[in-house]
Amino acid sequence: MSEFRFAVNVLPKPGILDPQGRAVELSLPHLNVTTVSRVRVGRRVELTVTAATEPAARAVVDGLAKELLSNPLIEAYAVELLEATSSTVSDAGSGAGSGAGATRR
Amino acid sequence: MRVGVVTFPGSNSDVDALNALAVAGVEPVSLWHESPDLQGVAGVILPGGFAYGDYLRAGVIARFSPVMRGVSDFAAKGGHVLGICNGFQVLAEARLVPGALLRNRSLRFAGRLVNIKPERLDSPFTHAATGAPLRVPVAHGEGCYYADEATLDELERSGQVLFRYVHDDGSPALDPDDPANPNGSLRAIAGVCNAAGNVAGLMPHPERMSEAILGTDDGMQLIRSFVDSAKAWEAGR
Numbered sequence: 119m120s121e122f123r124f125a126v127n128v129l130p131k132p133g134i135l136d137p138q139g140r141a142v143e144l145s146l147p148h149l150n151v152t153t154v155s156r157v158r159v160g161r162r163v164e165l166t167v168t169a170a171t172e173p174a175a176r177a178v179v180d181g182l183a184k185e186l187l188s189n190p191l192i193e194a195y196a197v198e199l200l201e202a203t204s205s206t207v208s209d210a211g212s213g214a215g216s217g218a219g220a221t222r223r
Numbered sequence: 224m225r226v227g228v229v230t231f232p233g234s235n236s237d238v239d240a241l242n243a244l245a246v247a248g249v250e251p252v253s254l255w256h257e258s259p260d261l262q263g264v265a266g267v268i269l270p271g272g273f274a275y276g277d278y279l280r281a282g283v284i285a286r287f288s289p290v291m292r293g294v295s296d297f298a299a300k301g302g303h304v305l306g307i308c309n310g311f312q313v314l315a316e317a318r319l320v321p322g323a324l325l326r327n328r329s330l331r332f333a334g335r336l337v338n339i340k341p342e343r344l345d346s347p348f349t350h351a352a353t354g355a356p357l358r359v360p361v362a363h364g365e366g367c368y369y370a371d372e373a374t375l376d377e378l379e380r381s382g383q384v385l386f387r388y389v390h391d392d393g394s395p396a397l398d399p400d401d402p403a404n405p406n407g408s409l410r411a412i413a414g415v416c417n418a419a420g421n422v423a424g425l426m427p428h429p430e431r432m433s434e435a436i437l438g439t440d441d442g443m444q445l446i447r448s449f450v451d452s453a454k455a456w457e458a459g460r
Binding site for chain 1: 280283316322323325326327328330367370371407
């Protein structure tokens with residue numbers, strides 16, 4: 119088994135009123151910023167999944183993102199793999215020097 | 224007859240709801256969020272508050288609590304469920320009523336008296352109402368009712384819009400920036416029900432206006448409607 123670190127980025131869907139994004143936009147003139155527009159404010163959730171393969175881990179994250187982390191009526195999400203770590207337990211069985219604890223970024 | 228009120232961690236209007244039920248003359252039963260057992264009640268209220276701190280999205284964590292398994296089964300059997308404020312958010316997250324509650328358009332917490340008007344007087348949640356605007360309080364940060372245009376049209380057609388925010392003269396506050404519409408709800412929608420008509424949610428608090436000593440007892444029109452429907456449902460089983 120390996121550990122996969124994901125980020126789930128959740129944003130209001132296009133066309134859904136985003137009062138937080140609007141509030142940020144309205145503050146921009148106070149910073150003398152005139153070149154920034156279309157601000158959307160969302161949420162980022164990072165989590166670690168233990169699974170045999172990356173697709174299996176992704177399936178878990180997708181399910182959670184649809185069911186819990188976002189509300190599909192009003193929000194869209196994107197899943198991003200941050201880090202994959204093969205655990206020492208599985209490596210012990212696959213022979214010595216196979217990169218126990220190796221981290222891929 | 225026994226009617227239940229669920230207490231989630233963070234519920235704060237559960238005691239008001241229990242009191243309103245007692246005023247309506249039924250036995251109020253407090254239901255704890257950790258058990259799916261509804262103790263044989265004839266109706267369920269999901270009360271206002273901030274269940275599970277409103278973390279992630281208002282209502283979403285509560286949706287997965289054990290009691291909601293019992294509530295879903297109860298609703299599937301035709302039992303009456305009324306979600307008030309945070310309870311509406313829980314029902315929406317659980318997809319037991321259509322739509323979603325977004326952050327108030329103003330970004331401000333809305334805590335004040337508003338007028339709402341029942342759209343129809345033949346529903347289980349409004350049949351004891353006079354049809355005149357009801358003066359009831361709102362107290363929420365995420366009450367802006369949203370559904371896509373096609374869904375809104377369908378809700379209107381099927382009579383699932385139960386309440387709208389209205390002016391003193393009873394005309395709906397359709398402009399989302401109208402002060403009579405406290406959160407920017409689309410089409411001034413303050414409450415809806417499911418297609419079967421036995422599960423309803425609304426953002427304002429009828430249970431907090433259940434006795435004349437509180438200012439008005441306008442809210443009792445809705446509590447009584449709900450209690451009578453629960454009674455009729457139980458008698459028909």
